[in-house]
Amino acid sequence: MSQDAVKQMKQAVAKAAADRVQSGMVVGLGTGSTTAFVIEFLGDRLRNGELSNIRGVPTSFQASVLAKQYGIPLVTLDDVTKIDVAIDGADEVDPAKNLIKGGGAAHTREKIVDSLADQFLVVVDSSKLVERLGSTFPVPVEVLPLALSPVSRALTALGGKPELRMGVKKDGPVITDQGNFVLDVTFAEIADAAALEKTINNIPGVLENGLFVNVADVVLVGELVEGQPRVREVV
Template identity: 75%
Template sequence: MTTAPELVKQAKQAVGKQAAQWVESGMVVGLGTGSTAAFMIQFLGERLQRGELQQVRGIPTSFQAMVLARQAGIPLTTLDEVSEIDLAIDGADEVDPQKNLIKGGGAAHTREKIVDGLAKEFIVVVDGSKLVAHLGSTFPVPVEVLPLAIVPVMRALEQLGGEPEIRMAVKKDGPVITDQGNMVVDVKFAEIPDPASLEMHINNIPGVLENGLFVGLAGRVLVGEVTDGQPQVRVW
C-alpha cells in the first residue's frame, strides 16, 4: 500500500513535471529552490536531453539549484549575461488566497526574490499543504541579516510585533549561513494583516538584506494534491 509520504512525493513530482512543460525553446528560466522545484529541474533536464527543447538557459536561485541543474544538463547563465528572464519556476512555504507567499525555508529567499521578481512570469509549484488562509499560519517569516547587525535587527523585529529566532543548522554546529554569507532570523507573527506593509517595514531595518514575504509576484500556482489515492495537479 502506498504511504502518505510517498503520495505527497508523487504529487510534488507531478507538479514539477507539469511546470517543466511550460518551458519553451529559447527561454531564460529562473530555477527555484526546494523539493518541488528540484523535480521541475529534473524533468526540464530530461526534456532537453530528449531534444524537445533547444537553447534553454537557467538562472539558479541557490547553490542547490545550480548543482541540480548541472546534474540535469541544463546550461546556466547569470543576470549579467541576459537582458530578461522569460519564466521563473519556484516553490513556496506558504501561499495565501491572494497568491502572496512566504518563502525562505531553504534560506535562499534573497536570490529567489531577485530572480522571481525579474521574470516576465513567475509560476509557483507547491503541494496542497502549503495553502493557508493567512500568511504566517504555519511558517515564520525568514529574514536574511548581515551578521554584524544581528542584535539590533532582532530588537527592531520585536518592535514590529515579531518573535525573532536565529535559525540554527541541523547537522552542524552554529547558525545557518546563506549563500551570501549572512544569517537567517525566523520571525513568528501572531498575525500578518498587511503583508505588503510588513515586507516594506522589515526591509527598511538597517542590516536586513531581504525577507521571505513575496507580495504581488506570483502568477500561476500549480498545486499538487492527492485525490482518491492518486496525485493530481490543480492550476490556480
C-alpha cells in the same frame, strides 16, 4: 499524509511546470524539494530532444549543482536582459497568491530572479495553501551578522518573535549563499503583508525577507484526488 503521497504530488506539479517551458527560454531555477524535481524534468526534456536552447538562472548553490547534474546550461543576470519564466516553490500561499518563502534560506536570490521574470510560476503541494500568511510558517529574514542584535530588537518591536536559524548536521547558525544569518520571525497575525514586507526591509542590516507580495503570476498546486495525483492551476 504519507511521504510517498507528498512525493507524488510534488512530482506531478513539477512535471506540469517543466512542461510549460519552451525552447529558447531563459528560466529562473528555484530552490527546494519541489523545484529540484522541476530541474530534473527539464533535464529529461533536454536530453530526449523535446526541448532545446534553454538557459537557467539559478537562485542558489543547490539549484546550480542540480542544473549542472541534469545538463541545463547556466547563465547569470549579467548575461541576460530578461527571464521568460521563473519556477519556484513556496512555504505558504494565501488566496491572493502572496507567499512566504525562505525555508531553504535562498529567498534573497529567489526574490530577485522571481521578480524579474515575465512570468513567475509557483509550484506547491496542497499542504502549502493557507488562509493567512504566517499561520504555519515564520517569516525568514536574511540579516548581516553584525546587525543581528539590533535587527532582532526591531523585529520584536514589530510584534515578532525572532529566532536565529541553526544548522542541521552543522554546529552554529545557517549561513546563506551571501554569507549572512537567517532569523525566522513568528508573528501572531500578519494583517497587511505588503506593509510588513516593506517595514522589515527598511530595518538597517536586513538584506531581504521571505514575504513575496504581488510577485506570483500562476500557482500550480499538486493534490491527491482519490489517491491519484492531480495538478490544479490558481491564476
